Amino acid sequence: MEAFVILVEPKYAGNAGAVARVMKNFGFKNLILVNPAFSLNEDECRKFAMHAQEIIDNAELLDSFDEALEKVDYMVGTTSIESRDDKHHLRKVFLARDFAKEIYKMEGRVGIAFGREDYGLLNEEIKKCDLLVKIPTSDEYPSLNLSHAVCILLYELFVSKYEPREVLLADGREKEKMYEFFDEFLDAINYPVYKKENTRILFRRVIGRAMLSKWEYHTLMGVFKKAIQAARRNKQ
Amino acid sequence: MEAFVILVEPKYAGNAGAVARVMKNFGFKNLILVNPAFSLNEDECRKFAMHAQEIIDNAELLDSFDEALEKVDYMVGTTSIESRDDKHHLRKVFLARDFAKEIYKMEGRVGIAFGREDYGLLNEEIKKCDLLVKIPTSDEYPSLNLSHAVCILLYELFVSKYEPREVLLADGREKEKMYEFFDEFLDAINYPVYKKENTRILFRRVIGRAMLSKWEYHTLMGVFKKAIQAARRNKQ
Numbered sequence: 001m002e003a004f005v006i007l008v009e010p011k012y013a014g015n016a017g018a019v020a021r022v023m024k025n026f027g028f029k030n031l032i033l034v035n036p037a038f039s040l041n042e043d044e045c046r047k048f049a050m051h052a053q054e055i056i057d058n059a060e061l062l063d064s065f066d067e068a069l070e071k072v073d074y075m076v077g078t079t080s081i082e083s084r085d086d087k088h089h090l091r092k093v094f095l096a097r098d099f100a101k102e103i104y105k106m107e108g109r110v111g112i113a114f115g116r117e118d119y120g121l122l123n124e125e126i127k128k129c130d131l132l133v134k135i136p137t138s139d140e141y142p143s144l145n146l147s148h149a150v151c152i153l154l155y156e157l158f159v160s161k162y163e164p165r166e167v168l169l170a171d172g173r174e175k176e177k178m179y180e181f182f183d184e185f186l187d188a189i190n191y192p193v194y195k196k197e198n199t200r201i202l203f204r205r206v207i208g209r210a211m212l213s214k215w216e217y218h219t220l221m222g223v224f225k226k227a228i229q230a231a232r233r234n235k236q
Numbered sequence: 237m238e239a240f241v242i243l244v245e246p247k248y249a250g251n252a253g254a255v256a257r258v259m260k261n262f263g264f265k266n267l268i269l270v271n272p273a274f275s276l277n278e279d280e281c282r283k284f285a286m287h288a289q290e291i292i293d294n295a296e297l298l299d300s301f302d303e304a305l306e307k308v309d310y311m312v313g314t315t316s317i318e319s320r321d322d323k324h325h326l327r328k329v330f331l332a333r334d335f336a337k338e339i340y341k342m343e344g345r346v347g348i349a350f351g352r353e354d355y356g357l358l359n360e361e362i363k364k365c366d367l368l369v370k371i372p373t374s375d376e377y378p379s380l381n382l383s384h385a386v387c388i389l390l391y392e393l394f395v396s397k398y399e400p401r402e403v404l405l406a407d408g409r410e411k412e413k414m415y416e417f418f419d420e421f422l423d424a425i426n427y428p429v430y431k432k433e434n435t436r437i438l439f440r441r442v443i444g445r446a447m448l449s450k451w452e453y454h455t456l457m458g459v460f461k462k463a464i465q466a467a468r469r470n471k472q
Contacts, residue, residue, distance in 0.1 A: 018381060018384075021377075021381060021384075022380070022381065022384055024374065024376065024377040025316075025373045025374055025377055025378065025379070025380050025384070026373060026374055027374040027376065048381075050379075050381075051377055051379075052377065080261075095400060097395065135391075136394065136395055136398045136400070137261045137262060137394070138260065138261055138262055138263040138394070140260065140263065141257075141260040141261055141287055141288065142261070143261070143286075143287075144258070144261050145254060145257060145258065145284075145286075145383075147381075147384070148254075148257075148258055148261070148383070148384065148387045151380075151384045151387055151388065152387065152388065152391050155371075155388050155391075158372065158373070158374070159333065159372055162372045164331055164372070
């Protein structure tokens, strides 16, 4: 699957630049503009693109939505407004998150079309799309800024394949060691015996929920060691 | 839980406006700016805020990050760059999506802090945060536009509570009716008997996967009715 971001008749050069930047932020390369109201070399465009100038340099300019249709195997329309068809039935749409799971099953060139800043995609364009994706927004003000709409969709595509870097967590043996230290610590500070059991359970739960990294574990163990030493010294 | 979007020393008025707009897109109201490099009444700010002028009108201006800390019960720092602490261990962070599940368990005022356009949050600010949230991005160009970072985080918070409008699907009885029509249709067009069973199964699977809405069901049934009539007419 190769994805193409398609801006249909965008009005503002700054938006195209912001779109290029966010494409690079999420690892996308192919930008197509259908009949933009500006030149890609306008300062606004270049300024908002920041370190994604090459996406602007390589962007493809087309004259019509139909030309864009010829460039792709699937055309995906986007909307943030729940549109109704001629019979006043809700159109069946994918939510952005669900689409992110579907797109990687597709083969070939997938165009993701974003409409004009004011009117979005026209009905006749939507009719030519293979599927329609909705970005959920508040009913009170559903209309997203163009680059924000692109941002969310590409973020969803990126995240659906993202594997977080692993932080090494303290393992079971280490946690047990910490609970032992905590017991010693309670002894050292003469914690009341009748309260011990409950406090021990509470500590175990707190540490369990906190999911300590190895480094956090070692640092806290150092604190316990010092505390136990200090308390014992005072006992003597 | 009440959420506060906190922009720390933002440089560009347009970004603050774009942030206000996307806050309204996702149903958030409370904006705090710490020591911005511009006035909220600059044209750029008002222009990008579009229909979210009231969020700008009601925004709170503070002089320092410490003042912002006093306004909230939890301070959440955001980053798109995997930061390492003094000991070169990865800091433990929540991914934006995981944070969106956690935040609604919090009670009180939760501040979500976004750093400067160029440097993000400073280390000393991050140290004062109760937790750190990471927006995953490409390693090649991780730095998001400020309003894009806010956009993704608020989108995640919004979506985690979003309930899609239901589209009424064709029910089991209706689908059976359609399979009967399909059988009649195969008869009417003299479809070869030895192929019938497989084609029937195939049709059932295709319709099953397509999850027809009631409206799509009725439209397609109309098509079958006409087709059966036409085929029978030619048979006579």
